[in-house]
Amino acid sequence: MSQRQLIAKVGNKNMEAVRKPLRITVPPFDNSELIQSYDKTLIGKCMNPSEQDVKALIIMLPKIWKMEDRVAGADLGLGRFQFDFNTEEEIEEVLKMQPYHFDYWMISLMRWKPVMEKSYLTEITFWVRVLGVPLQYWAESTFGGAIGHVVEVDLDFGRVKVVVDGSQCLSFETIVDFRGGEFYGRGEEPISLRYEKDFWLLYSLLQPLS
Incomplete structure (x- = not known):
């Protein structure tokens, strides 16, 4: 291959790399x-x-x-x-x-829904037991928050149903500030999170996606 042919080949590859994708507009219709x-x-x-x-x-x-x-x-x-x-x-x-x-x-x-958010199809719903919450803070306002989007709170078993981003690592511990409410004697304390369904395969959410 001559030098001119080599330069032309490299140039064509560079052009392909920067070539803009085709833009197609769907005409209005009743869907x-x-x-x-x-x-x-x-x-x-x-x-x-x-x-x-x-x-x-x-x-x-x-x-x-x-x-x-x-x-x-x-x-x-x-x-x-x-x-x-x-x-x-x-x-x-x-x-x-x-x-x-x-x-x-x-x-x-x-x-399925016609309008999708960025996190669509990476969301996974879990029941999560929240362990270590003092009894004087055992209220709906205490549970949830940083874990994910709270769907439901079950005070009988100290757990929350949350929607988390499955493309991110799970959190098994969180820090909660207990200085709100009527009693101000406590500060920040670690709280443990236990994801329900007894399968050990939760490790998969801790691995990098391919």
Whole structure:
């Protein structure tokens, strides 16, 4: 290859590297019926798609739910998948069983919606026991906060249902400032967090994603 040919080849590669992506505009149309057709759809994402077999997941999850004949799954690519349900009761039943894991890694599963936030499909719902809270602070306002978005507080068992970002490491300990309320005698103290569902595979959330 001549020097001129080599320079031309390198130049073409540089041009390809800086070439702007194509921009396509979808013309306006009424998609309300299309959106409505997905109102009973759950959409999910594998937290480590290089290690998780989505096709096997689509077969196994309905068996775990005991809904093999009532749920239709599809592989959306890039580690994403969806399941279409027949009733709201089925969806609620499945979401109550969170969190889920497959092939030793966590998966995110949530309702499909047409407008998505940045954290969409990385969110995972956990019940978390909060250990070490003094009895005089045993109130809804004490629990939650820094752990994640609080969905529900269960004071009977000292736990909270939270939505956390599954792309980040889990926190197993937090510092709580107890100087509020009627009693001001305590300061900051460490509080332990225990994520429910007795599976040791939570280590997966502590590993770097591929």
